[in-house]
Amino acid sequence: LSDTTAAAAFTAAQQAYARGDAITAIWFYLDALVRAPDHPVYRQAALNSLVQLDSYQKLPRAALIALEACATDPALDVQALAGVVKNLYLDHPSFAPIDEALRAGWNAFDAAVSHGAFDAFFNNTLLLAALTRTAINAEPAERALTRLRRASLHSPALLARHRPFIEAMACHCVRTRHMWGEAPSEQAELAAAGVTTADKALLHCLYHSPLNLPAPQQALLPPVLQKIVADRHEERRLADTLAQFTNISPGLSTAMQAQYESFPYPLWEQYGGSQPATWDDFLARFVRAPLYAVPRPAQPEILVAGCGTGRFCIDFARYLPDARITATDLSKTSLGYAMRRAREANVSNIQFGVGDILRLGELNRSFHFIECGGVLHHMADPLAGLRALVDLLVPGGLMCIALYSERARVPIVDARAFVAAHNFPDTIEGMRAMRQAVFALPATDPVRRISRRMDFYWADGLHDLVFNVHEIRYTPLGLKSLIADAGLSFLGFELNNPAKWAAYTAQFPHDPLGRDLGAWNVFEETHSDTFRGMFQFWLQKPA
Numbered sequence: 001l002s003d004t005t006a007a008a009a010f011t012a013a014q015q016a017y018a019r020g021d022a023i024t025a026i027w028f029y030l031d032a033l034v035r036a037p038d039h040p041v042y043r044q045a046a047l048n049s050l051v052q053l054d055s056y057q058k059l060p061r062a063a064l065i066a067l068e069a070c071a072t073d074p075a076l077d078v079q080a081l082a083g084v085v086k087n088l089y090l091d092h093p094s095f096a097p098i099d100e101a102l103r104a105g106w107n108a109f110d111a112a113v114s115h116g117a118f119d120a121f122f123n124n125t126l127l128l129a130a131l132t133r134t135a136i137n138a139e140p141a142e143r144a145l146t147r148l149r150r151a152s153l154h155s156p157a158l159l160a161r162h163r164p165f166i167e168a169m170a171c172h173c174v175r176t177r178h179m180w181g182e183a184p185s186e187q188a189e190l191a192a193a194g195v196t197t198a199d200k201a202l203l204h205c206l207y208h209s210p211l212n213l214p215a216p217q218q219a220l221l222p223p224v225l226q227k228i229v230a231d232r233h234e235e236r237r238l239a240d241t242l243a244q245f246t247n248i249s250p251g252l253s254t255a256m257q258a259q260y261e262s263f264p265y266p267l268w269e270q271y272g273g274s275q276p277a278t279w280d281d282f283l284a285r286f287v288r289a290p291l292y293a294v295p296r297p298a299q300p301e302i303l304v305a306g307c308g309t310g311r312f313c314i315d316f317a318r319y320l321p322d323a324r325i326t327a328t329d330l331s332k333t334s335l336g337y338a339m340r341r342a343r344e345a346n347v348s349n350i351q352f353g354v355g356d357i358l359r360l361g362e363l364n365r366s367f368h369f370i371e372c373g374g375v376l377h378h379m380a381d382p383l384a385g386l387r388a389l390v391d392l393l394v395p396g397g398l399m400c401i402a403l404y405s406e407r408a409r410v411p412i413v414d415a416r417a418f419v420a421a422h423n424f425p426d427t428i429e430g431m432r433a434m435r436q437a438v439f440a441l442p443a444t445d446p447v448r449r450i451s452r453r454m455d456f457y458w459a460d461g462l463h464d465l466v467f468n469v470h471e472i473r474y475t476p477l478g479l480k481s482l483i484a485d486a487g488l489s490f491l492g493f494e495l496n497n498p499a500k501w502a503a504y505t506a507q508f509p510h511d512p513l514g515r516d517l518g519a520w521n522v523f524e525e526t527h528s529d530t531f532r533g534m535f536q537f538w539l540q541k542p543a
């Protein structure tokens with residue numbers, strides 16, 4: 001590889017990845033990164049490639065150093081690092097001795113820690129970054145970390161020698177809202193642990209929210225936990241300034257509001273990487289199919305309906321600085337999160353307000369583009385919701401909608417039935433109990449599949465995934481009637497999976513734009529995971 005340039009290595013990586021050769025792709029990504037360590041695209045690609053790696057221990061030292069630099073870069077999405085933790089657990093040379101020491105008892109573990117036996121493991125930069133910044137989504141790693149959490153109540157040496165590890169683990173526990181299982185005596189062990197007030201405050205965060213600590217103890221927490229406390233206070237302050245666009249309809253809207261006040265979703269971390277662009281760029285990039293009679297205003301009006309915690313509206317605002325964006329949701333907690341993130345990103349072209357989609361006609365506004373992702377399927381009558389949005393769209397205006405797929409969600413439907421059959425309460429404690437019950441099932445039980453989903457590993461995700469108070473699912477034929485009943489044209493799916501596209505167009509050559517929902521219905525019967533994320537699609541109102 002010595003004479004390849006960074007760009008050539010990056011291209012080679014993409015080509016290897018496209019032909020399914022993940023290992024070669026990883027080596028080329030790392031080659032690009034070693035040559036151009038600060039390039040944001042190479043950095044992100046190198047991190048993402050870790051997901052495919054069964055053992056990062058095989059990487060050369062220089063590549064590891066480059067990855068460590070990426071892991072602490074706040075501009076990167078580091079969820080792939082969660083895979084590193086799985087690898088660390090499975091093949092880090094010090095993990096087996098840690099396991100042995102834990103089995104020998106707290107004193108033996110403490111003695112080994114105090115002699116520095118496990119320094120390489122606990123000081124690992126990638127492990128600390130993964131704990132601080134991701135939700136670790138692997139059951140074996142979770143089990144190992146759960147034992148280390150309990151060990152930190154019993155090992156003064158761990159607390160003294162590896163405080164950054166305990167701080168990172170506390171940060172993980174707080175961000176995921178303490179979903180790990182615990183032994184019956186663990187709360188009593190927590191009450192007895194820690195000598196100094198600062199230790200006690202830190203250990204508290206391994207099991208409980210820092211928000212319920214008295215302020216003087218919060219002030220003793222490490223900066224990363226103090227930031228979480230400060231953020232939640234700021235979000236509440238901002239939420240109190242929100243405009244009330246509409247009242248909330250009684251019934252399901254009110255129940256949904258209560259749910260997303262307690263479990264705002266998603267608590268996203270990284271901003272999208274797009275450079276500012278124009279409306280025409282936007283149309284070309286996102287709506288890849290030919291368009292007719294789309295309005296081309298100088299200042300596009302965009303509505304993000306059910307914007308939740310603001311992931312998409314902030315992306316749109318950054319991408320389209322000339323657009324005027326209206327973002328609304330039922331949940332003030334979610335909107336508070338969105339407002340804080342918008343402020344941090346210096347975004348000022350979004351107007352946030354509390355509103356119910358069913359009543360948005362009261363705004364007396366019209367929009368060139370409406371985004372509504374993962375929302376309508378939580379309404380009692382999604383068609384009524386869609387029609388309310390169509391009324392707000394200018395003639396020729398566009399919509400991007402995301403809805404659940406009946407076939408792709410079979411594992412979630414199984415898990416919802418499991419929750420109903422066992423009567424797990426709709427609370428944090430109920431979700432914890434449900435998770436342990438899932439882990440206790442035989443590996444072949446279909447309900448076990450839910451533990452492969454990322455959202456299984458944090459409370460707000462699990463609530464949205466399985467404990468949601470209401471959801472409706474669709475087949476492509478169901479979408480076809482919904483879209484026809486709303487008087488809209490279907491422009492095609494947003495499906496970033498070249499292999500699925502190739503399979504679809506090979507089976508249905510008459511439909512190169514992928515607009516035949518009857519054909520998609522046939523395709524989905526044999527490719528049931530195609531819309532695992534959701535059906536995400538584009539619609540247009542007749543001009």
Ligand SMILES: C[S@@+](CC[C@H](N)C(=O)[O-])C[C@H]1O[C@@H](n2cnc3c(N)ncnc32)[C@H](O)[C@@H]1O
Pocket residue numbers: 253256257260265266305306307308309310311312328329330331334355356357358372373374375378379464
């Ligand atoms: C799964 S979250 C999706 C959030 C956001 N669209 C995203 O993709 O990140 C669903 C959101 O829909 C909102 N929602 C549900 N019914 C609504 C309604 N009738 N009017 C406005 N928002 C609603 C909820 O409050 C919640 O924040």
